[in-house]
Amino acid sequence: MNNSKESKLKVEDAYQKTTEEILELMAVDQQHGLTDEEVGKRRKAHGPNILEEQEKESIWKLILSQINNPVIYLLFAAAALAFVFGDIPEGIAILVVLLINTVIGFWMEYKAQKSMDALKRMDRIQARVMRSGKKTTIDAEEIVPGDILLIESGDLIPADARILEANELAVDESPLTGESVPVNKSAETLEGEKQVADRTDMLYKGTAVTGGAGKVVVCSIGMETELGSISSMVGEQEKEETPLNQKLNKLTKTLIYVTLGLAFGFLVVGWMTGKEIYQLIQTSIAWTIAAIPEGLPIVASIALARGMLRLAKKNVIVKKLEAVETLGETTMIFTDKTGTLTKNQLTVNTLFFPDENRMETDWTENDRVKFRESGDPAKNKNLDHLFKISVLANDASLKKESTGEADDSTEKNSQQKKKPKERLSGEGDGDPLDVALLHFSRSFDSSAYKGFRKLKRKLHDPFDSEAMVMGAVYEDDNGLYAAGKGATHAILERSRKIFINGDSKDFSEEDKNYWHKKNNDLADEGLRVLAFAYKTMDKLPEGKAAEDFLRDLIFIGLIGFIDPPRKEVADAIKICKEAGIRVVMVTGDHPGTAKNVGQKVKLFDKEEENVQMALSGNELNEKLETNEHDDILGTQIFSRVDPSQKLELIKYFQDKGEIVAMTGDGINDAPALKRANIGIAMGKRGTQVAQEVSDMVLKDDSFGSIVKAIEQGRIIFGNIRKFIMYQLSYHLSEIMIIALISFSLFTLPLLPLQLLFLNLLSDVFPALALGVGEGNPGTMKKLPKDPDEPILTRKNWLQISIYGLILSICISGAYFYAHFVWDQSEEISNNVAFFSLAFAQLLHVFNMREGDEPLINNQVSRNKFIWMALAICTAAIALAYFIPQISDILSFQELEARVWALIGITSILPLLIIQLIKFFNKNL
Numbered sequence: 066m067n068n069s070k071e072s073k074l075k076v077e078d079a080y081q082k083t084t085e086e087i088l089e090l091m092a093v094d095q096q097h098g099l100t101d102e103e104v105g106k107r108r109k110a111h112g113p114n115i116l117e118e119q120e121k122e123s124i125w126k127l128i129l130s131q132i133n134n135p136v137i138y139l140l141f142a143a144a145a146l147a148f149v150f151g152d153i154p155e156g157i158a159i160l161v162v163l164l165i166n167t168v169i170g171f172w173m174e175y176k177a178q179k180s181m182d183a184l185k186r187m188d189r190i191q192a193r194v195m196r197s198g199k200k201t202t203i204d205a206e207e208i209v210p211g212d213i214l215l216i217e218s219g220d221l222i223p224a225d226a227r228i229l230e231a232n233e234l235a236v237d238e239s240p241l242t243g244e245s246v247p248v249n250k251s252a253e254t255l256e257g258e259k260q261v262a263d264r265t266d267m268l269y270k271g272t273a274v275t276g277g278a279g280k281v282v283v284c285s286i287g288m289e290t291e292l293g294s295i296s297s298m299v300g301e302q303e304k305e306e307t308p309l310n311q312k313l314n315k316l317t318k319t320l321i322y323v324t325l326g327l328a329f330g331f332l333v334v335g336w337m338t339g340k341e342i343y344q345l346i347q348t349s350i351a352w353t354i355a356a357i358p359e360g361l362p363i364v365a366s367i368a369l370a371r372g373m374l375r376l377a378k379k380n381v382i383v384k385k386l387e388a389v390e391t392l393g394e395t396t397m398i399f400t401d402k403t404g405t406l407t408k409n410q411l412t413v414n415t416l417f418f419p420d421e422n423r424m425e426t427d428w429t430e431n432d433r434v435k436f437r438e439s440g441d442p443a444k445n446k447n448l449d450h451l452f453k454i455s456v457l458a459n460d461a462s463l464k465k466e467s468t469g470e471a472d473d474s475t476e477k478n479s480q481q482k483k484k485p486k487e488r489l490s491g492e493g494d495g496d497p498l499d500v501a502l503l504h505f506s507r508s509f510d511s512s513a514y515k516g517f518r519k520l521k522r523k524l525h526d527p528f529d530s531e532a533m534v535m536g537a538v539y540e541d542d543n544g545l546y547a548a549g550k551g552a553t554h555a556i557l558e559r560s561r562k563i564f565i566n567g568d569s570k571d572f573s574e575e576d577k578n579y580w581h582k583k584n585n586d587l588a589d590e591g592l593r594v595l596a597f598a599y600k601t602m603d604k605l606p607e608g609k610a611a612e613d614f615l616r617d618l619i620f621i622g623l624i625g626f627i628d629p630p631r632k633e634v635a636d637a638i639k640i641c642k643e644a645g646i647r648v649v650m651v652t653g654d655h656p657g658t659a660k661n662v663g664q665k666v667k668l669f670d671k672e673e674e675n676v677q678m679a680l681s682g683n684e685l686n687e688k689l690e691t692n693e694h695d696d697i698l699g700t701q702i703f704s705r706v707d708p709s710q711k712l713e714l715i716k717y718f719q720d721k722g723e724i725v726a727m728t729g730d731g732i733n734d735a736p737a738l739k740r741a742n743i744g745i746a747m748g749k750r751g752t753q754v755a756q757e758v759s760d761m762v763l764k765d766d767s768f769g770s771i772v773k774a775i776e777q778g779r780i781i782f783g784n785i786r787k788f789i790m791y792q793l794s795y796h797l798s799e800i801m802i803i804a805l806i807s808f809s810l811f812t813l814p815l816l817p818l819q820l821l822f823l824n825l826l827s828d829v830f831p832a833l834a835l836g837v838g839e840g841n842p843g844t845m846k847k848l849p850k851d852p853d854e855p856i857l858t859r860k861n862w863l864q865i866s867i868y869g870l871i872l873s874i875c876i877s878g879a880y881f882y883a884h885f886v887w888d889q890s891e892e893i894s895n896n897v898a899f900f901s902l903a904f905a906q907l908l909h910v911f912n913m914r915e916g917d918e919p920l921i922n923n924q925v926s927r928n929k930f931i932w933m934a935l936a937i938c939t940a941a942i943a944l945a946y947f948i949p950q951i952s953d954i955l956s957f958q959e960l961e962a963r964v965w966a967l968i969g970i971t972s973i974l975p976l977l978i979i980q981l982i983k984f985f986n987k988n989l
Contacts, residue, residue, distance in 0.1 A: 376777055404766065794865045
């Protein structure tokens with residue numbers, strides 16, 4: 066075979082070629098398909114019809130990621146020094162801390178990975194192909210370019226293909242383009258450049274057939290498909306490091322530099338004064354332990370893990386611990402429309418009658434009663450006809466939500482054999498517009514609906530993509546009733562009269578022009594519009610008249626359909642606005658549809674609408690080329706955008722300093738989901754590609770869950786800031802105590818093992834209690850903090866310095882008092898410093914309340930975990946003192962009552978001083 070015939074055909078060229086040209090290029094006969102020999106050659110040349118999967122992190126990689134941290138490196142070094150100098154208990158204690166941190170972080174991320182595995186769809190797609198003149202069913206991955214596929218309603222498209230034959234073919238392309246309405250397809254060749262959403266003679270891998278049947282020739286498979294190119298685009302995107310990691314790493318490096326500087330200074334001074342090298346090394350280790358909050362990695366991991374668990378209960382799966390906090394940094398949300406802001410389910414939105422009575426409401430049975438009571442009986446006849454046509458000119462059937470059985474036995478279009486799984490549950494079989502009409506009619510007037518469904522069909526004219534109409538003739542009590550619906554221009558052309566004020570009147574061209582304009586107005590609002598008409602007949606037509614009985618009709622009115630917004634979205638967007646988070650819609654759908662949904666979910670107010678409120682993909686390119694960036698910054702809706710444009714928008718706003726969260730469910734969202742600071746995929750309707758590249762998955766597909774996640778992220782960041790301030794302030798006091806006493810008396814006031822024991826308690830239990838607090842209820846009423854703001858601000862460092870100084874003065878004062886005034890031994894003075902610092906550190910947790918909070922009833926005092934932590938730590942200290950084996954290891958001495966009194970005064974004094982300062986200065 067000629068090699069040129071085996072070359073991969075570019076998809077962007079296929080839609081511009083005729084069916085004859087495509088078949089010639091693919092070297093295949095439409096009737097017979099490929100031979101087994103040809104299939105083997107092409108499979109060897111092109112490979113299997115699969116996408117390259119993203120490499121999943123191995124267990125060892127997950128483990129290594131938990132210890133890849135400067136704090137961990139420094140603690141490993143401290144443990145190594147302890148072992149070298151024979152301080153085995155110290156070395157073991159440090160390693161235990163490291164082990165706990167690694168296990169917690171690994172376990173939470175491993176569970177998240179397993180949750181994602183459970184979300185993946187395991188179904189193997191099969192396809193019907195023509196091979197050697199015979200129809201056969203094969204696994205989709207065995208398809209090769211040139212295969213002739215036979216498709217029908219319910220099939221998932223396994224490869225990119227050019228349509229050869231189409232019989233009322235309609236395809237749901239929302240996963241790829243964001244288009245909420247199924248697209249009618251034909252074999253007619255297109256001219257000129259077209260976007261994917263406008264290529265009506267092509268089918269794309271990953272989309273679903275919603276109606277009709279057809280025959281197609283495969284042009285591209287695997288990574289060469291449109292889906293494959295998006296997958297490649299995803300692989301090229303690098304994920305930026307999360308803000309939390311960046312800030313913690315920066316803080317850690319600062320601590321390391323301070324620690325190494327102090328230790329080096331002490332070594333130099335001690336060596337110059339002739340001190341023993343072991344004592345100097347031991348003091349340096351003590352400084353390392355004092356300066357580095359050993360519990361920081363543990364508490365950060367647990368705080369984030371706690372957030373993950375809270376969110377999991379709210380139907381949010383977090384794949385990475387740090388992603389929880391990143392949500393708290395979010396300043397913008399880029400949201401897809403279809404399936405995210407909307408239900409991805411067409412419903413009746415608007416009725417428009419010839420008397421210009423427009424009805425737009427959420428239909429209930431009470432609406433029917435109110436309309437009947439308040440409406441003109443003549444006008445009600447329009448509504449009666451509209452309902453009747455909606456039910457009779459309809460090839461769909463509903464499902465009973467309780468059993469999944471057919472709601473009625475009306476015959477269906479022979480082409481509509483099955484539907485994609487996601488459209489069956491509680492919905493119906495058939496074209497989505499027909500299903501929507503049946504739902505609407507049944508909910509508005511269930512008794513009339515049941516009566517219409519029992520009528521006997523006499524003639525049927527299925528939808529024709531050329532005629533753009535469909536209808537049926539039924540026999541009722543008054544004779545024969547012909548019901549028709551279709552595109553407005555087609556129904557108007559076939560209508561001779563118009564039904565108005567309870568009677569039919571002549572339909573002038575002027576009137577028809579008015580209805581053409583009304584159709585365009587509704588379409589501009591983002592509605593999918595159908596026109597409805599009827600006529601009565603004395604007898605059934607025969608011959609050619611029976612094939613085209615939808616003539617000389619009486620026009621009844623229009624119905625507009627829309628993919629309705631989710632109920633919780635408007636409130637969620639309102640909360641985002643109050644929280645200073647900007648929500649921007651980015652969709653591949655029609656501009657009118659996007660603006661309509663945007664208005665309904667209060668993305669913007671209609672009164673505020675201006676030319677910058679929405680931009681199409683083409684307009685966006687023009688703005689970028691002409692550097693009209695102000696227009697882009699002020700835009701709330703970007704419509705008809707392709708995956709590369711979504712990606713460019715993410716990069717554009719990230720370059721402007723925004724922390725961008727991206728929500729989406731489609732294949733077309735995947736590159737942007739990966740590039741965004743936080744990618745959020747839908748769990749129910751989301752494609753596997755979108756779920757795999759995202760940071761979070763919403764199991765309930767609810768936009769409202771995003772707001773809960775952002776609130777949780779803000780709370781977690783606030784909690785992390787609190788416990789870091791708590792840890793660093795008393796670690797600073799430890800450094801000051803060691804420095805002050807070591808440099809003045811050249812004795813070690815706190816032993817390394819004592820510090821490790823004390824820090825293990827304070828760094829974990831009270832700090833952890835702060836880390837899992839419920840937070841401030843008003844956190845979503847505040848503006849997001851500056852993304853460039855460090856984890857600790859200047860104000861926070863001032864607080865830490867003041868807290869640390871007060872603690873160190875009190876504890877050092879107690880040490881000097883016991884040493885100089887009471888002339889106590891070095892061991893007793895050491896115990897005074899240790900126990901004073903231990904209890905002062907525990908009480909110091911109450912200093913972490915906000916300055917504007919009450920002294921008694923505040924976030925800290927209301928936190929039950931704080932009281933539990935204090936009880937655990939107090940019990941642990943008591944046990945360590947009274948158990949001889951532990952007491953000996955920690956060098957505890959038997960202390961007199963007056964010493965305990967000094968310890969008690971010294972422990973509570975820092976709390977009283979700091980609370981007094983907070984009383985006069987709310988900023989501290």
